[in-house]
Amino acid sequence: MNRQRVAILGATGSIGVNTLDVIERHPDRYEVVALSAATRVEPLLAQCAKFKPRFAVMTDAAAARELARRVEAERLPVTVLSGEGALEKVVVRDDVDTVMAAIVGAAGLASCLAAARAGKRLLLANKEALVVGGDLFMEAVRAGGATLLPIDSEHSAIFQSLPEDAATWQDRVDKIILTASGGPFRRREPATLRDVTPDQAVAHPNWVMGRKISVDSATMMNKALEVIEARYLFGLPPERLEVVIHPQSVIHSMVQYRDHSVVAQLGTPDMRVPIAYGLAWPGRIASGAEPLDFTRLADMTFESLDSHGHRERFPGLQLAWDALRGPAGTTAVLNAANEEAVAAFLDRRIRFDQIHGVNLATLERVSPSKPRELADLLALDARARQAARDAIAVAG
Ligand code: NAD
Numbered sequence: 001m002n003r004q005r006v007a008i009l010g011a012t013g014s015i016g017v018n019t020l021d022v023i024e025r026h027p028d029r030y031e032v033v034a035l036s037a038a039t040r041v042e043p044l045l046a047q048c049a050k051f052k053p054r055f056a057v058m059t060d061a062a063a064a065r066e067l068a069r070r071v072e073a074e075r076l077p078v079t080v081l082s083g084e085g086a087l088e089k090v091v092v093r094d095d096v097d098t099v100m101a102a103i104v105g106a107a108g109l110a111s112c113l114a115a116a117r118a119g120k121r122l123l124l125a126n127k128e129a130l131v132v133g134g135d136l137f138m139e140a141v142r143a144g145g146a147t148l149l150p151i152d153s154e155h156s157a158i159f160q161s162l163p164e165d166a167a168t169w170q171d172r173v174d175k176i177i178l179t180a181s182g183g184p185f186r187r188r189e190p191a192t193l194r195d196v197t198p199d200q201a202v203a204h205p206n207w208v209m210g211r212k213i214s215v216d217s218a219t220m221m222n223k224a225l226e227v228i229e230a231r232y233l234f235g236l237p238p239e240r241l242e243v244v245i246h247p248q249s250v251i252h253s254m255v256q257y258r259d260h261s262v263v264a265q266l267g268t269p270d271m272r273v274p275i276a277y278g279l280a281w282p283g284r285i286a287s288g289a290e291p292l293d294f295t296r297l298a299d300m301t302f303e304s305l306d307s308h309g310h311r312e313r314f315p316g317l318q319l320a321w322d323a324l325r326g327p328a329g330t331t332a333v334l335n336a337a338n339e340e341a342v343a344a345f346l347d348r349r350i351r352f353d354q355i356h357g358v359n360l361a362t363l364e365r366v367s368p369s370k371p372r373e374l375a376d377l378l379a380l381d382a383r384a385r386q387a388a389r390d391a392i393a394v395a396g
């Protein structure tokens with residue numbers, strides 16, 4: 001059997017490291033051909049020494065020079081690349097079968113689109129790329145004949161709970177129900193959210209993740225992005241996408257069928273499960289995750305968004321449905337605003353409870369025209385970021 005040749009974009013991040021952990025368990029099945037990171041040389045160098053990829057891409061030029069120097073000193077058989085378009089050039093290569101898209105934010109959009117157009121097997125962790133790319137992203141997947149496999153645990157769960165004959169399932173399905181843990185502030189008095197510090201916001205009860213997605217989990221903007229992600233991935237209209245709070249994160253999401261049968265996917269909260277599924281689909285391989293011990297499972301509980309003051313505590317969640325009902329491009333505007341607002345919060349330029357106001361103000365000020373190509377999306381993203389920065393300057 002030929003080994004699957006994998007490029008991992010965002011290799012030094014939480015998803016990247018978990019992907020390498022799964023791959024390491026199956027040296028007979030997977031070969032790492034390329035790794036990428038933004039700025040951190042040491043962890044990427046260590047990964048290069050261990051996995052000996054043909055290419056290492058660093059988007060930061062100074063970091064790339066430093067990595068090249070170290071790779072040469074250690075005589076590693078790795079070519080270091082940087083600069084405009086390096087990621088896009090690597091993902092379309094003939095010796096790359098599979099691309100793990102694990103960059104955080106819209107920064108991963110161009111490489112995702114390139115992989116989609118080149119017909120790769122695309123493992124999508126980078127939800128922001130799909131929220132920005134929307135229908136254009138899905139068209140690139142179709143046009144390129146790519147295989148798009150969701151890595152976000154909820155979307156992997158939905159994918160695993162849907163019938164395999166994808167062409168006809170939409171008339172059999174009533175709705176998709178995404179579960180949400182509610183994050184670290186599920187019981188917090190809404191009025192006290194103004195005092196939240198960055199360290200409190202990134203301390204998630206069930207998952208260890210990068211800082212940006214951790215803040216998004218605390219505001220529940222992560223679930224808003226996931227509702228939008230589900231819309232584009234599975235094609236159901238927004239009113240057939242629901243969210244229920246399930247603090248234990250055992251059920252990763254569910255599909256309710258016409259006959260009211262519900263199919264769910266369960267497991268311990270460990271991202272290696274959806275990563276292993278994406279790598280092996282339609283097969284299954286060992287992931288390294290602990291099995292679920294049903295005899296030790298505490299209660300599984302559920303809360304409606306309309307209970308416990310959740311709508312007031314998490315006002316951003318509703319923006320998913322609002323943005324999906326807006327003109328094409330609105331979800332890109334929301335994503336850009338949120339990326340800027342989260343960065344400003346982590347830099348202590350705005351308070352936690354001001355993130356939502358920045359997102360709202362940006363949506364009000366930026367009216368998108370239908371994006372037709374990547375350049376339109378990038379221009380819209382830049383315009384929305386400028387409006388968000390203006391709103392941040394006023395708020396801060
Ligand atoms: P992270 O911050 O831990 O890692 C991000 C990676 O992207 C790093 O390797 C970094 O070097 C690289 N990167 C950052 N900015 C970049 C840029 N401008 N250009 C190129 N590379 C850049 O993030 P993460 O938690 O691993 O999340 C990655 C993606 O996966 C996000 O879109 C997130 O929403 C999604 N995701 C993560 C989890 C999780 O458990 N961590 C779960 C579901 C989905």
Ligand code: MG
Binds near residue numbers: 153226
């Ligand atoms: Mg998720």
